[in-house]
Structure formats: structure tokens, C-alpha cells
Amino acid sequence: MYLLAALITFWALVLDVHASGALAPRQSTASIDYYTPTFFCPDTDYDSDWTNIDPTEPTAGILGCYDTEGDQCFYHLGTGHKSTTGEYTSSSNCPSAPVSASVESCGVRCPSYSPYGSPINEVDDNTTPGAAYFRCFYNDFTVCAYDLGSDGAPLDQNMSDPQCTPYAPTTCPNARRSYKREDNFTALLRKKGIPARVAAPRTSY
Numbered sequence: 001m002y003l004l005a006a007l008i009t010f011w012a013l014v015l016d017v018h019a020s021g022a023l024a025p026r027q028s029t030a031s032i033d034y035y036t037p038t039f040f041c042p043d044t045d046y047d048s049d050w051t052n053i054d055p056t057e058p059t060a061g062i063l064g065c066y067d068t069e070g071d072q073c074f075y076h077l078g079t080g081h082k083s084t085t086g087e088y089t090s091s092s093n094c095p096s097a098p099v100s101a102s103v104e105s106c107g108v109r110c111p112s113y114s115p116y117g118s119p120i121n122e123v124d125d126n127t128t129p130g131a132a133y134f135r136c137f138y139n140d141f142t143v144c145a146y147d148l149g150s151d152g153a154p155l156d157q158n159m160s161d162p163q164c165t166p167y168a169p170t171t172c173p174n175a176r177r178s179y180k181r182e183d184n185f186t187a188l189l190r191k192k193g194i195p196a197r198v199a200a201p202r203t204s205y
Contacts (some may be wrong), residue, residue, distance in 0.1 A: 034109035035120050036134075038077050040099040041065035046073070048125040053077070055112035055119050062088055063098055102135040106144060106172035108153050110136035117161035118142060134158070134168055 035055050041048045046065035053061035059078035066072055073094035074083040079099055082090050110123050118140035126133050132148035133156060143163035145156040153168040 032169045033112045034171075035123065036109055036171070037061075037063065037114045037123070038101050039063050039075055039080050040101065040104045041073070042095040042098050043067070045127075047127055048123075050077070051121075052124040053121060053123065064088070065094070065098070078095060106170065108134050108148070108168040108170050110134070110144065111169060113164060114138035114140055114142035114144070115161060115165075116140055130132060133159075137163075192202060 018104035020191070035053065037050050037053070038058050041063065042065065045100040049064040049066070050089050051062050051064065061077045062083065063075045063077055064072065071091040071094060073090045074088035074202050075081065075098045076083060080100065082094060082096055084090055110120055112120055118138040120136055121139050122137040124137070130149070134146045134148055134153065136144040142161045144161060145159035146153045150165060153170070155164050155166050
């Protein structure tokens with residue numbers, strides 16, 4: 001009698017747990033809010049640095065473009081005008097205007113907020129051959145750095161907070177990697193006479 005009662009109680013608990021698990025709603029995967037600047041550097045040879053930015057005000061901040069010849073070009077994110085005075089004085093041979101976000105191809109982006117909820121204040125996009133990375137800086141001093149030289153732009157554990165997203169967000173549909181950045185990087189290598197081997201893009205994870 002006691003054995004029968006124990007078995008009935010056991011199976012009742014098993015069925016209750018199973019039913020609870022089956023009926024429990026799945027947690028949806030929230031999309032990542034990423035920062036997209038209003039302007040990009042005018043040429044793929046440039047390293048890009050967006051400073052004094054604000055995710056709630058896309059026109060705030062300065063775009064700095066740096067090439068291998070030592071030229072420094074600065075543009076106001078609010079207007080796209082080249083800066084020629086003060087701290088952000090552009091070199092004399094800089095292009096007159098940057099590239100508008102409306103014509104820029106898809107690519108990697110920084111999350112607008114750190115894993116701890118702090119807003120972004122700087123983005124650093126380095127295209128140096130062999131050391132291409134994409135870094136996101138936040139007001140709480142969190143840094144998330146992504147390796148543009150590896151497929152999918154994974155998180156660089158050595159330069160990043162462990163809570164950062166494992167891959168850089170991208171505006172390219174159905175893929176993590178930045179096709180534009182891969183194209184830019186390949187073009188840069190070609191201009192420098194360095195052969196590039198590009199891995200086939202992953203389209204699902």
C-alpha cells in the first residue's frame with residue numbers, strides 16, 4: 001500500500017513538471033540596438049574614429065579619418081562639413097565631404113549601450129592589415145572590441161569586457177559579418193600590393 005502511494009505521488013510530480021515545462025513560454029531573443037553614425041570616412045584607406053557621440057542624438061560628435069600617409073580629416077556628424085579649425089583641424093588635402101550613411105553599404109556596428117546599460121561615446125574602426133578591429137567605448141569605461149580579420153567579427157577577449165556580445169552586430173541581412181568591411185579590407189590590401197585570402201561568409205549560426 002505504501003509502495004503504491006509513493007509511486008502515484010512520484011508520477012504525479014513527474015507529469016506536473018513535464019506539463020509546466022511544456023506550457024512555459026519561450027523567452028524571445030531581443031534584437032540589439034546598435035549605433036549607426038550619420039557619416040562614414042570618404043575612402044576605404046582611412047581608419048575611422050567617431051568621438052563625442054550619443055546614441056540618442058545621431059548628429060552629435062565628430063568623425064575622424066586617418067590614412068597611412070599621416071593625413072587627418074575631421075567632419076561634423078551633424079552637418080558633414082569638414083572641420084578646419086581648433087582641435088579638429090583637417091589636413092589640407094582631405095576630401096571636402098564624408099560619405100552619408102544613406103549610401104553606405106551594410107557593415108558591423110557597435111551596440112548603443114554597454115552590457116551594463118551605459119551609452120556609447122566612441123567607435124574606433126581600424127583597417128590596418130593584420131590588425132583590423134572594431135572597438136566600442138562606453139561612458140562606464142566598458143570596451144567591446146571585435147576582430148574584423150576573423151569570420152563573423154568575433155569578440156576579442158583580450159581587449160573586451162566578458163559580458164560584451166560575442167559577435168559584432170551587423171546591418172547586413174542574414175549574416176553576422178560585415179561584407180562591406182571585408183570588401184574594404186580586401187581593397188586596402190590590394191592597393192598595398194598584399195594578396196588577401198577571404199574566407200567564405202557564414203550565413204547562419
